[in-house]
Amino acid sequence: MCLGKKGGPLFMAQETSSSREPLRKADVNIKLSEFEIPPMQDILFVGKKAPIGPEAVRRMVDAVSPEQYEIVRLNHETFEAVVVKKSLLRLLPKEKLLPVVIEESNRIADDKMVLKAQINITIQVSRTVDL
Template structure:
């Protein structure tokens, strides 16, 4: 019996963006180039609050210097795709002096069909 498996994969992504406040940690922080804290201070902060849970990614953007992102999100989606999406949406509201926090919910959908 010849079986053929067809597979499709989709990702549904929802983001919530708001100004940085205490407590500071969300899924993502966008650090502006002239923000009150820079990427290294953000690294120290997240390492104190949640050791080994976040990654700092330097980016090439007009207003944003770095993204602080939960590592678990990078396990769900390729870094390049996730960073591009975050910069695309966050870049619309961010300026150089801001720190923006973002809540990112990723729902993966997988559907497969097989020949019987």
């Protein structure tokens, strides 16, 4: 993992002469804010002692945006679950995305909060072709 221009994580796979795989990078920008109505953004973090639990969040998400979000139960000291927009997971797998956003959210949240995050993912591809 490399650091981007602003010190943020930058996931990068280098092209090798034998594999001819394209160079791929993903910049992840995160905007965190307190829970409000309407409640959904790209990601919603549910604290372990939050006034609303994962099951209530699931019902709310299904009512507002059916089939648009995935609820991921967590074994974490602060968060009980995270609700992620499925379209984000098509850009960046949850194994790459969730550790980054959980780490950053954990720095400002406590277990009583419901925290929403706006995520901007930019995929960069660089290819080299033989002339």
